[in-house]
Amino acid sequence: MSKLQAIRGMNDLLPDQSPVWQYVENTFKRLLSRYGYLEVRAPVLEQTALFRRSIGEATDVVEKEMYTFDDRNGESVTLRPEFTAGIVRAVIEHGLAHNQTQRLWTTGPVFRYERPQKGRYRQFHQLSVEIFNLEGPDIDAELILLSARLLRELGLSDQVTLELNSLGTKEARAAYRATLVEYLNAHREVLDEDSLRRLTTNPLRVLDSKNPEMAAMLAGAPRMLDHLDAESEAHFERLKASLDETGVRYVINPRLVRGLDYYSRTVFEWTTTALGSQGTVCGGGRYDGMVEELGGKPTPAIGFGLGIERLVLLLETLELVPASVHEHLDVYLTALGERAQQRALPLAERLRDALPSLRLQLHCGGGSFKSQIKKADRSGARIALLLGEEECERGTVGIKFLREEREQENIPQAALVERLALELGA
RNA sequence: GUGGAUGUAGCUCAGUGGUAGAGCCCCGGAUUGUGGCUCCGGUGGUCGUGGGUUCGAUCCCCAUCAUCCACCCCA
Numbered sequence: 001m002s003k004l005q006a007i008r009g010m011n012d013l014l015p016d017q018s019p020v021w022q023y024v025e026n027t028f029k030r031l032l033s034r035y036g037y038l039e040v041r042a043p044v045l046e047q048t049a050l051f052r053r054s055i056g057e058a059t060d061v062v063e064k065e066m067y068t069f070d071d072r073n074g075e076s077v078t079l080r081p082e083f084t085a086g087i088v089r090a091v092i093e094h095g096l097a098h099n100q101t102q103r104l105w106t107t108g109p110v111f112r113y114e115r116p117q118k119g120r121y122r123q124f125h126q127l128s129v130e131i132f133n134l135e136g137p138d139i140d141a142e143l144i145l146l147s148a149r150l151l152r153e154l155g156l157s158d159q160v161t162l163e164l165n166s167l168g169t170k171e172a173r174a175a176y177r178a179t180l181v182e183y184l185n186a187h188r189e190v191l192d193e194d195s196l197r198r199l200t201t202n203p204l205r206v207l208d209s210k211n212p213e214m215a216a217m218l219a220g221a222p223r224m225l226d227h228l229d230a231e232s233e234a235h236f237e238r239l240k241a242s243l244d245e246t247g248v249r250y251v252i253n254p255r256l257v258r259g260l261d262y263y264s265r266t267v268f269e270w271t272t273t274a275l276g277s278q279g280t281v282c283g284g285g286r287y288d289g290m291v292e293e294l295g296g297k298p299t300p301a302i303g304f305g306l307g308i309e310r311l312v313l314l315l316e317t318l319e320l321v322p323a324s325v326h327e328h329l330d331v332y333l334t335a336l337g338e339r340a341q342q343r344a345l346p347l348a349e350r351l352r353d354a355l356p357s358l359r360l361q362l363h364c365g366g367g368s369f370k371s372q373i374k375k376a377d378r379s380g381a382r383i384a385l386l387l388g389e390e391e392c393e394r395g396t397v398g399i400k401f402l403r404e405e406r407e408q409e410n411i412p413q414a415a416l417v418e419r420l421a422l423e424l425g426a
Numbered sequence: 427g428u429g430g431a432u433g434u435a436g437c438u439c440a441g442u443g444g445u446a447g448a449g450c451c452c453c454g455g456a457u458u459g460u461g462g463c464u465c466c467g468g469u470g471g472u473c474g475u476g477g478g479u480u481c482g483a484u485c486c487c488c489a490u491c492a493u494c495c496a497c498c499c500c501a
Binding site: 005008012060061065082098110112114115116117118119120122124125126127158174194208210258259260269276278280281282283301305306307308309310311334336337361367368369370371372374375376377386388389390398400402408 | 427428453457459460461462471491492493494495496497498499500501
């Protein structure tokens with residue numbers, strides 16, 4: 001009988017970590033609001049067919065990484081391996097993109113059955129941003145600028161690089177695909193097993209291979225960027241110009257094809273070298289064909305997914321988490337003796353009524369005065385309020401500054417609200 | 427799915443074929459109502475799990491599970 005423990009690759013978020021997550025989540029929520037994006041939430045579980053059709057049968061995600069099982073009614077369901085498909089489904093189902101544009105975001109857990117390692121988990125969390133019914137390069141630029149600002153606000157600008165590519169339209173890609181297959185077929189003897197399989201299923205992915213024995217051959221392969229249709233080319237040029245004008249640096253990576261089949265035209269990734277082999281922090285692109293593919297009207301769309309675990313890992317590795325995120329208390333109220341313990345609870349409530357932003361913890365469980373003050377210190381609070389027999393007698397309360405060289409004072413309880421407001425700048 | 431490393435106290439780790447130790451944390455005391463530094467004491471362990479070898483296994487062997495890292499892939 002094995003011990004009860006978390007499922008492999010699925011982690012608990014404990015109190016020492018949650019402040020960092022809140023910091024990250026608050027940062028991006030504030031930012032998205034500033035750009036006028038709205039939140040949507042879709043279920044964790046969807047029909048399996050949704051992901052098979054949108055992500056693509058030949059992708060790694062669909063082939064071997066999905067948490068798929070039969071619901072009680074026999075229908076095949078899948079825990080979302082990414083957000084886009086579910087959001088698209090919701091947008092179609094509720095007609096959100098019917099003659100209107102949408103700028104949306106969502107966040108939560110996603111699931112992929114992979115071997116866990118640093119920065120890679122079976123349950124992980126993403127921020128996903130999705131935009132519908134805007135086809136021009138202006139929105140591509142806005143989306144990338146938004147991601148750039150988010151990384152900048154977290155202090156990561158110097159730690160990440162923006163990689164950019166264009167995959168052209170579906171038609172241009174089909175033509176290029178034929179050219180590429182012809183080239184790859186001519187070099188069959190160099191292809192490894194995986195690439196041979198992809199030659200028929202998804203030849204563009206062959207370009208992504210890191211097999212050094214294929215590097216020379218791939219370097220000579222025809223490039224998608226040289227086979228773009230005129231419109232995609234103009235789109236890409238305009239996007240690059242916008243990024244240049246706004247001072248966002250990028251590198252063109254003609255090999256960037258991304259692992260999900262639905263992308264067209266613009267694709268991009270923010271990568272880092274600080275996280276070992278899991279270098280992608282954020283990735284996205286245009287998926288103009290997906291809405292139609294899933295039964296909606298033709299609707300241009302673009303979006304990105306950002307990995308929160310990797311972002312947090314990066315911030316911690318680089319020591320970029322502001323110390324203030326861990327300060328969760330202003331005041332620790334001690335209570336020594338039976339009478340003080342009885343009075344402390346209503347006092348704490350009165351303070352919380354009067355000072356809504358006050359973060360106050362009441363000491364519970366008794367113990368010596370010494371141990372209570374020790375706990376006040378360990379709690380991280382700036383101020384300890386001391387309530388004992390003497391204070392109860394006189395209607396006062398002791399106010400002790402735990403982080404500064406200041407005399408301890410004893411003030412009337414009636415003056416406490418005003419005093420705390422002053423001290424804490426509330 | 428493949429390869430390598432590692433599983434001993436809440437945490438970080440020593441250790442030995444004869445049923446276990448340190449530091450940190452936590453609790454108490456030195457200081458009958460005052461934290462941080464110091465000193466003293468204390469709580470806490472099926473030595474991942476199952477099997478095998480042995481008089482005897484935490485140690486040796488096998489299996490299994492988990493964690494970490496890498497391949498692969500991506501967030």
